[in-house]
Amino acid sequence: MIKKITSASSLKGELTLPPDKSISQRAAIFSLLYDGVSEVKNYSQAQDPQSTLSCVQQLGAEVKEENGTLIIKGTGRKNIKTPVKDLDCGNSGTAMRLLSGVLVGANISAKLVGDESLCGRTMTRIIKPLEKMGAHILARNGAYAPLFINRNEPLKPLQFELPIPSAQLKSCVLLAGLFGEELTQVIEILPSRDHSERLLNLDQKVVQDRKIISASLADEIPNQSYTIPGDFSAAAFWLVAGAIQNDAEIKIGNVGLNPTRNALLDILDEMGADITIENERMEGAEPAGDIIVKGSDLKAIEIDPKMIPNCIDELPILSVAMLFAEGTSTISGAEELRHKETDRIMAMANMLNAVGANFEEKEDGLIIHGDPDFSFSSANFESYHDHRIAMAAAVLSLKGSQESFIKDAESAAVSYPGFWNDLEDLSTS
Numbered sequence: 001m002i003k004k005i006t007s008a009s010s011l012k013g014e015l016t017l018p019p020d021k022s023i024s025q026r027a028a029i030f031s032l033l034y035d036g037v038s039e040v041k042n043y044s045q046a047q048d049p050q051s052t053l054s055c056v057q058q059l060g061a062e063v064k065e066e067n068g069t070l071i072i073k074g075t076g077r078k079n080i081k082t083p084v085k086d087l088d089c090g091n092s093g094t095a096m097r098l099l100s101g102v103l104v105g106a107n108i109s110a111k112l113v114g115d116e117s118l119c120g121r122t123m124t125r126i127i128k129p130l131e132k133m134g135a136h137i138l139a140r141n142g143a144y145a146p147l148f149i150n151r152n153e154p155l156k157p158l159q160f161e162l163p164i165p166s167a168q169l170k171s172c173v174l175l176a177g178l179f180g181e182e183l184t185q186v187i188e189i190l191p192s193r194d195h196s197e198r199l200l201n202l203d204q205k206v207v208q209d210r211k212i213i214s215a216s217l218a219d220e221i222p223n224q225s226y227t228i229p230g231d232f233s234a235a236a237f238w239l240v241a242g243a244i245q246n247d248a249e250i251k252i253g254n255v256g257l258n259p260t261r262n263a264l265l266d267i268l269d270e271m272g273a274d275i276t277i278e279n280e281r282m283e284g285a286e287p288a289g290d291i292i293v294k295g296s297d298l299k300a301i302e303i304d305p306k307m308i309p310n311c312i313d314e315l316p317i318l319s320v321a322m323l324f325a326e327g328t329s330t331i332s333g334a335e336e337l338r339h340k341e342t343d344r345i346m347a348m349a350n351m352l353n354a355v356g357a358n359f360e361e362k363e364d365g366l367i368i369h370g371d372p373d374f375s376f377s378s379a380n381f382e383s384y385h386d387h388r389i390a391m392a393a394a395v396l397s398l399k400g401s402q403e404s405f406i407k408d409a410e411s412a413a414v415s416y417p418g419f420w421n422d423l424e425d426l427s428t429s
């Protein structure tokens with residue numbers, strides 16, 4: 001689908017976000033591990049969380065929906081079923097990496113498959129530690145899905161220092177560790193999103209700036225009955241759209257505000273954005289609140305590489321904010337972006353190129369020479385079937401003086417099925 005976007009003269013209104021994608025996927029997987037019934041409110045209808053949900057059903061979870069709440073009867077750790085068909089993770093790296101940990105821990109033989117994009121993403125990062133724990137994993141070219149997972153020897157505990165700040169890798173190893181008699185420990189140097197630790201209530205301690213998270217069979221899996229907050233990564237598109245439009249005023253209700261996810265708030269604040277947070281509260285183990293963003297003048301920023309894991313999915317849309325900020329902004333230390341649904345540094349560079357921006361592409365990021373008066377008439381954007389690139393290009397399109405076009409725009413549904421409707425509602429109201 002090619003989406004036509006007309007320039008917006010103003011953006012005003014209030015919107016409800018899709019439920020958080022990362023938390024939804026964890027709610028499904030952790031409900032499978034819980035030996036009892038969980039009631040998950042506000043589970044995401046987006047494609048990735050739906051892929052995860054159907055995989056956990058194949059593993060034995062019984063799922064029904066009552067008035068928008070998912071009632072999930074888990075199997076507990078001891079009774080997970082061997083799936084009769086391939087586990088299809090669709091486009092979701094989170095599903096494939098977290099479920100691999102569960103399969104290895106539970107000693108379930110299965111084949112994990114995914115779409116073309118997912119089959120192009122390296123799984124070496126999880127294969128290595130899982131093999132150390134006793135798994136036998138057959139991967140295409142040793143690194144890519146389809147993955148055949150098997151374990152013929154006892155599960156071994158692992159002390160694992162994360163070589164990259166990845167929440168998927170961290171969660172994968174901890175999930176396998178939850179099935180072991182002895183303690184598995186993951187040592188984290190740079191904090192990445194901590195939804196798994198929170199929702200599983202895992203033991204954590206900080207020793208010399210390193211977080212050590214422990215998991216074993218002795219950990220009780222908590223009941224997963226909670227309400228999933230709105231997805232901060234979805235809010236990010238509106239935060240930037242509002243910040244770069246002169247007389248914008250957008251209210252976003254019920255946004256997840258986990259501090260390991262929302263570095264974009266600090267970044268936009270330092271850039272001079274007009275953002276207010278109201279009604280801060282807890283939604284189960286996760287903080288949430290309402291956000292109001294208004295248009296303002298932005299100035300350039302240099303992103304500290306240490307902040308990258310806490311804004312990794314927001315970098316495509318941040319590059320749009322940087323384009324309209326006074327001065328030169330930099331993103332560095334973000335090589336992980338090259339291993340997402342597409343090579344996102346390449347995709348961001350092509351998006352900026354499509355409007356004639358002044359920037360340089362680096363191996364690990366971008367240098368963007370911004371200008372509050374930057375203007376372009378129209379552009380043809382490639383999304384590379386990547387939801388975050390499609391949505392970032394849409395926000396950028398609002399600044400064109402004429403219509404712009406986004407290829408393969410349906411990819412937004414991977415995380416945000418209502419994105420195009422919300423965009424229309426905001427720009428016409």
Ligand SMILES: O=C(O)C1=C[C@@H](OP(=O)(O)O)[C@@H](O)[C@H](O)C1
Pocket residue numbers: 021022023093094165166167168169171193312313336
């Ligand atoms: O754990 C998660 O839910 C996620 C972790 C991040 O990936 P990495 O672990 O590869 O950094 C993020 O980019 C992804 O969208 C979701």
Ligand SMILES: C=C(OP(=O)(O)O)C(=O)O
Pocket residue numbers: 048091092093094095313340341388415
């Ligand atoms: C990278 C992403 O997701 P995943 O790795 O789960 O496919 C994302 O949603 O931006």
